[in-house]
Amino acid sequence: MNRIGDYDIRPFSQNRRNIRLLLKEGARKHNVHALLEIDVTKARSLIKEYKEKKKDDISFTGWVIKCVAQAVTSHRELNAYRHGKRHIFVFEDVDIPIPVERNTGGETRPMAYIIRQANKKNVLEITREIRTVQQEGVTDDTQLLGGYLTMLERFALGAPMFIKKLLLLLARRSALLQKKHMGTVGVTSIGMFSKFPGWAVSIGIPATLIAVGGLIKKPGVVEDTIQIREYLHVTVTVNHDLVDGAPLARFVSRLTEYMENGFGLTNI
16 A cells, blocks of 8 residues: 555745745744724725726725725834834835735746835725736746835845845844835735635734735624624734834724724725
């Protein structure tokens, strides 16, 4: 009896090695996680209504990004990086990296794209930007960070692993380099790719990470009546070196308020 059976041998590609390096860097943080269940019934209804009236689509993920960016604007301590040993840089612009999945050479590859100044864009502008980047061609040079790469990013992607580690070490000490090349608040939506019940916990470099998990229907209480509502699983991850529990709780409260009330979906 063959105790091993059939199997395929696949290369551990440069793409996977790059991702492993970034995840290893993200694992250095002292993370705190908040697992949320947010009623998005109103928002889903408004998005459906807009599609029926305008014959156009609004990205649900784009709307989540808008809510996150607006909430972060009110709680800027989450929009920060440590700089050196003694400083924290708190930024005005909320730059949100998102993953966009591509299939290149028979391999499924995530490509990162940063929505710059997401706090200054409306839901439609963010939706159009996402739709555009989803159509963007991808090569071995751009598969991890997308197009429009700086010379440093192009060099880093093709460099030997020891140089990549050195560059990450330099970026770790510079808030400006981290914001420029990695954004400030990461948003990943598992629901973009498949049906995913439950929560997801992200590991990554941005100081604040928002993971959008599954969407479920279940009974909820609305004005003392029980109704079938749609609830979204959301995980908020922050670096405890920069953010304590009280600011995190206030941010969660603001984000929940925006999402439950369909922020940014009226008068568009």
